[in-house]
Amino acid sequence: MSATDVRASGVVARGAKRATLAGRQARAGLLLALPSVALILVFFWGPVLYGLWLSLTDFDVYAIADPSAVRFIGLGNYLHAFSEPDFWNALRITLVYALVGAPVSVAVSLATALLVDAKTTRWKPFFRAVYFAPVVTTLVAVAIVWRYLYQPQYGLVNALLGKFGIPRIDWLGDPHWALPAILVLAVWKNFGYNLLIFVAGLQNVPRELHEAAELDGASGWQRFWNVTLPDLAPVFLFVSVTTMINYFQLFAEPYVMTQGGPLKSTNSLVLLMYEQGFRWWRLGYAAALAFILFAVILGATAVQMRLQQREGRA
Amino acid sequence: MRRWLGVLGLAAFVAGCAASRPGPVKLRMWAMGREGEVVGELVRDFERGHPGIHVEVQQIPWTAAHEKLLTAVVGGSLPDVGQLGNSWISEFATLESLVPLDPFLVRGGLSRDAYFGGIWDTNVLDGVTYGVPWYVDTRLLFYRKDMLERAGYKAMPTDWKGWKECLRAVKARGGPGHYGIFLPTNEWMTPVVLGLQSGSPLLADGGTRGAFEEAAYRRAFDYYLGMFREGLAPAIGFNEIANKYQELSRGTFAMMVTGPWELGEFTRRLPDSLQSQWSTAAMPGPDGPGVSFAGGSSLVLFHGTKHPDEAWELVRFLSEPAQQVRFWRLTGDLPARRESWADTALTADARTRAFGDQLTRTQPCPKVPEWEEIATRVYEQADRAIRGATSPDSALATLDRLVDKMLEKRRWLAARRSAAGHRGRT
DSSP states (O other): OOOOHHHHHHHHHHHHHHHHHHHHHHHHHHHHHHHHHHHHHHIIIIIHHHHHHTTTBBBOHHEEEEEEEGOOTTTTHHHHHHHHHHHHHHHHHHHIIIIIIHHHHHHHHHHHHOOOHHHOOOOOOHHHHHHHHHHHHHHHHHHHHHHHHHHHOOOOOHHHHHHHTTOOTTTTTTTHHHHHHHHHHHHHHHHHHHHHHHHHHHSOHHHHHHHHHHHOOOHHHHHIIIIIIHHHHHHHHHHHHHHHHHHTOOOHHHHTTTTTTTTTTTHEEEEEIIIIIIIIHHHHHHHHHHHHHHHHHHHHHHHHHHHHHHHHHH | HHHHHHEEEHHHHHTTSSOOOOEEEEEEEEEHHHHHHHHHHHHHHHHHHHEEEEEEEEEEEEEHHHHHHHHHHTTTOOOOOEEEEEHHHHHHHHHTTTOOOOOHHHHHTOOGGBBBBHHTTTEETTTTTTOEEEEEEEEEEEEHHHHHHHHTOSSOOBBBBHHHHHHHHHHHHOOTTOOOOOOOOOOOOHHHHHHHHHOOEEETTTTEEOOSOOOOOOHHHHHHHHHHTTTSSSSOOOOSSSSSHHHHHHSSSSSSEEEEEHHHHHHHHSSSGGSSEEEEEOOSSSSBOOOOEOOOEEEEEEEEEEHHHHHHHHHHHHHSHHHHHHHHHHHEEEEEEEGGGGHHHHHHHHHHHHHHHHSSSEEOOOOOHHHHHHHHHHHHHHHHTTTTSSHHHHHHHHHHHHHHTTTHHHHHHHHHHHHHTTTTOO
């Protein structure tokens, strides 16, 4: 139904018909969206709101047996978290994971993507597969191998370092080195995923722009900074935001390798949540921790997006 | 034609819905670790003796057992019979997921007298019995006889003073880089056992307050810290040592505090040349042989079981002395039933005899659901004191503060119960 048709006929009659059509279309749209919305309401918003309620109570093992043993304590769980040294320790470690681990991971992915995508690289599909392999390998199997690598007396890492005269480091037993050790494992395990996204993004950079820049006498680094990176901006934003969110929630690697130790030096917030909620059955407190983490991730993501958008405009 | 097909289909459907023939009673059992692997064999014999009962055993690893049981409690999918570590009995009894066994015990003729007293007591809460001990676990000393002999000791001393002197002598003979004993700093058994030996109740006021700052525990804590301060034990955790059997063979230390599963492990892992050189000894106490930890697993009936009588039959079968001995032969887990110890194999070996002796002196840990977490805080604070990150006084004060906070809910529930009692309501 074109605009001219609408104008050609009388206003009132056409207006009424248009309102009904729009209304019908709107209703049809709502009906089609309803199943998805219902699923999201039931399986996402339902549990989230229940979790919010839980975080305002002291739900624990006694409450599972006897529902009357639940007390509404308002912000008690949150205040308890803020007064617990364990919580601040976990928050600090989570921030290190996210603010150090995520940028390193993105940088490694981008650097490797540039190498894989370079003009002179042969066998590109092979390299992409090799770098993606750690992402699809089971973490438990990977952990067994990496535990051997990190072994202080007989491991490969210390053997290699020994060749350069560096003394033995107890990677998983020393509170100062366990966190870097876990980060290296996490970066190695996950960088392949972002690598593929970057490779796809890089292939969309028009080759003519690069040739033009080369003709103008731009060096490799200048070409990267002024041609590649601006073109990659949307991809970069997506990758950096999602990687940071994932690193905020780092759980599997420290859980499998060090269980949050030694002396709680690799204990992330999610690990603390797991310990409190599923080992000690303090589900109210764990729910509060989850919402605190949510607030942190929301804040960090907002800051990150603002920073990147500002850079994009400048 | 279509209508007739429809009627035929409906008839077939209705016939299919008719009551099925009463088949054998199907029991589900959950067992953990090595016990889970092995109990299937015993269960086959049970099925042969009880043709109307079929048992399905599901094996669960210990690392996942606690979470899996919690999920099953909340989701209502508990099995009929289960193995439960006896330090978990209070938790699951609080969750009202265990069937009280007293009526079954009377019928089945089982009682405390048939078992080691300290072990039996771990299953009793407020006078109600919730589990039947299946196999027992306690901690005592595994040591190298030759290293002690070289240091001038023909046998393990039986009191604290003698024990420390022995360790000093062993360390002196070993020289730098050598120790007397391996006590992992991230395990709670040793400081807790020393506390129990010293007469500490660990928790006071009906399990609602920490008692770690009191004199009894303080004495044990000082003794424990002394082991590390004097260099008698290395200040490392169980995950920081490459292979403790290797280190024991090398003579890095001469003994460790551990449990019955090591009887098999030592036979398998120590070199042949040392097989005649290791033995076991009961824990030394402050003034003579001391108590140890009452561990092990019990068999329980879970709430919601549809076949409690058949499930009880399975529990009774596994508790028969002959089955207990057979189980021991398959797993190395020590029988809980005293009668099984009359078997010559168990009493012939000096190493197993030490266990039989120690089992007569066991004490349970406080039977509160929070115990597992409290035990973790015990070793965490001890670890900090050992590494010098905090003073002993401060460590125990922090421990009591943390424990009191953990037990706050328990105090509130106790106050609520007594308030309800005072108001005349039950």
